Amino acid sequence: MGISARWRAVIAVVVLGTAGLLYYLYDPARSQLAPKCSFKLLTGWDCPGCGAQRMVHSLLHLDFASAWQANPFLLCMMPVLILLGFSALWRNRYPRMYATFNSPIAIAAVGVAIVLWTVLRNIF
Amino acid sequence: MENDKETAKDKQMEEWAGRLGMEYKRPEPPKWNPVREESAESDTPVTPEMPQSQQTPPPVNTNPPFRQPEANLNKREPMPPTYLLWAVLATICCCMPAGVVAIVFASSVSSRWFAGDIEGARKASRNAEIWIIVSIVLGIVWSAVYLPISLLLQ
Known part of the structure; x- marks a missing residue:
């Protein structure tokens, strides 16, 4: 809104850096302070993002095997998420990429993948 | 060439x-x-x-x-933002039901835009934004409520 692009970048870097440092230093599987998933506590089922904190912790320690164990779907989605952010930021420069990633089919595919993953991880 | x-x-x-x-x-x-x-x-x-x-x-x-x-x-005005990245992040990290609603609205933004319904696309974009905010707020409220309880139960 009223914030300039430079300040937005500074804020993003500070927030991401602090969060990254915290998740690097503390293991969310052992720490009491790590927020727990409301969906899992209320229903007993895993939500699509359950394991995300453990995955970030493992990724920051470059332990890809345990990252895969924590949440394989989110690990596969990481490149997609990065590309999504890139296409939104560089919308003027790469309009075709933006149009592709934001086409109804692509969005529906992402939504269906998330719902499918939620169902499958709770069945198996 | x-x-x-x-x-x-x-x-x-x-x-x-x-x-x-x-x-x-x-x-x-x-x-x-x-x-x-x-x-x-x-x-x-x-x-x-x-x-x-x-x-x-x-x-x-x-x-x-x-x-x-x-x-x-x-x-002319550009296509309203679909907020897809935020919708996915909100679904995965904050609150799944509200996030799924946001993804549905995000998909509706571009399908309406490419069908020529500019007003509908704008409305869908606004709705997607609202549901993302709802999802994030629910996630933060839940953490704020849960943290003291978990510390007491420890």
């Missing part, structure tokens, strides 16, 4: 930008030199008594004309 390829790519990009209702920003836009224009304007009134033959001709601008972005913004 290189030049032809470049312009073909630019044309393609312009077409895609047009579908999104945007003005395509070329990687290296033609440089517009304001100093030149000013000197050309100030030259003519200061020396009116000089004979026409001795007067230096105004510099010819060989660059393509500078396009005013404001003029194009008034004509």
